[in-house]
Amino acid sequence: MAKATKKQALGRGLSALLKDPSNDISSVQDKNADKVIGSIVELDIESIEINPFQPRTNFNEETLLELASSIKELGVIQPITVRKLEFNKFQLVSGERRFRASKLIGLETIPAYIRIANDQESLEMALVENIQRQDLDPIEIALSYQRLIDEINLTQEQMSERVGKKRSTIANYLRLLKLDPIIQTGMRDGFITMGHGRAIINIEDQNIQLDIYEKIISNKLSVRDTESLVKSYQSDKTVKVPEKQEIPKYIKKGIKDFSEYFGHKINVKVSKNGKGNITIPFHSEEDFNRILKLIKSAK
Numbered sequence: 001m002a003k004a005t006k007k008q009a010l011g012r013g014l015s016a017l018l019k020d021p022s023n024d025i026s027s028v029q030d031k032n033a034d035k036v037i038g039s040i041v042e043l044d045i046e047s048i049e050i051n052p053f054q055p056r057t058n059f060n061e062e063t064l065l066e067l068a069s070s071i072k073e074l075g076v077i078q079p080i081t082v083r084k085l086e087f088n089k090f091q092l093v094s095g096e097r098r099f100r101a102s103k104l105i106g107l108e109t110i111p112a113y114i115r116i117a118n119d120q121e122s123l124e125m126a127l128v129e130n131i132q133r134q135d136l137d138p139i140e141i142a143l144s145y146q147r148l149i150d151e152i153n154l155t156q157e158q159m160s161e162r163v164g165k166k167r168s169t170i171a172n173y174l175r176l177l178k179l180d181p182i183i184q185t186g187m188r189d190g191f192i193t194m195g196h197g198r199a200i201i202n203i204e205d206q207n208i209q210l211d212i213y214e215k216i217i218s219n220k221l222s223v224r225d226t227e228s229l230v231k232s233y234q235s236d237k238t239v240k241v242p243e244k245q246e247i248p249k250y251i252k253k254g255i256k257d258f259s260e261y262f263g264h265k266i267n268v269k270v271s272k273n274g275k276g277n278i279t280i281p282f283h284s285e286e287d288f289n290r291i292l293k294l295i296k297s298a299k
Contacts, residue, residue, distance in 0.1 A: 040079050042109045043090060045102060048082055051092040059100065068101035076102060079111035090114070128162050138194040139184050142173040149174075172198060180206040183213045192216055195223035199230050208233055251276070262291055 080095030092099055093115060102110050128148075136144075148154045148162075156174075160167045176184070176197050183200060186192050196216055200209050212233065216226055247255075251268055258266040262280055270276035282288040 039113075040111045041114055043082065043112045043114075044088075045099070045107060045110050047088050048080075048090045048092055048099065048110070048112070049085075050096065050099075059097065064097060064101055064104070067097060068104040071098070071101050071107070072105045076107075076111050079113055081113045081115060083115045137188045137190075138173060138176055138197065139188045142176045145170055145173055146177060175201050180209050180213075183209060186213060186217070193223065196221075196226050199223060199226040202230055203233060248274075262294060 076098055078095070078098065080098050081093040082090040083093050085091050090112070095112075099110065145159060148159055149156075154162065156167050156170050159165075159170050163170075176187070176194070178201055179187075179197055183192070183197065187194065187197050192213070200212050203209050203212065212226065212229055215221060215229060219225075221229065247268060247270055251270065255266055255268055258278070258280075265281070267279040267281070268276060269279075280291060282291055
């Protein structure tokens with residue numbers, strides 16, 4: 001703890017150096033860059049702007065207040081990370097909860113690591129750093145992976161190397177984004193788990209997804225129960241109702257004559273290739289013989 005305090009005290013001197021326009025740093029080649037980059041520097045909170053690339057959108061107010069109380073007692077133990085924008089202007093890369101909590105208690109400065117990074121590098125650092133956090137919800141992680149694909153053009157294999165996760169794990173998170181938005185929100189709010197979501201995603205129809213989601217909430221279904229419910233929906237889906245084949249006009253005209261001749265409603269089935277069957281019903285042995293006689297007499 002003494003080392004951290006000593007380094008932060010040194011950081012106050014470096015922060016004064018950064019406020020001198022003649023010592024402005026815009027690249028790693030600039031003078032004094034080696035003194036600042038990688039060191040802990042005390043920065044004015046007002047000189048730091050929120051990172052627009054921040055994948056996290058939900059900040060629990062209660063836990064934020066708890067962190068603020070801790071910082072008030074012990075200070076900011078773990079510095080935030082920022083990137084240099086212009087003279088005395090910085091942008092948050094990671095540590096937004098610490099930054100917000102520090103502002104809540106009115107701190108004027110905050111310890112920070114300074115990085116030199118462009119937009120793409122800043123986005124990648126923010127996303128990868130946030131993915132490593134333990135308190136992100138599954139949808140936040142999935143969205144971070146998706147942004148790495150869309151905006152950094154990383155493949156799932158490259159992401160696997162960056163974040164130290166198996167490719168199959170990354171794929172499972174990305175599949176969650178196929179869930180209906182209402183279900184995604186439910187997962188973010190803690191009403192269902194990622195296990196529930198992974199079971200529901202096996203159903204393509206989002207209306208059915210929502211039906212299952214409502215059953216999970218109302219009946220407090222476990223993940224195993226949900227998997228069984230999904231299987232039952234899939235089993236029902238496999239029982240296909242045969243499509244009713246439209247009867248051609250020439251047959252429709254003849255059915256009436258057939259029915260009148262045999263004294264029964266005649267059923268006709270026609271396949272797609274034009275072939276079909278004529279069914280003549282009978283109600284008794286006497287009725288059968290009557291129909292047989294009609295057929296023989298027609299020869």
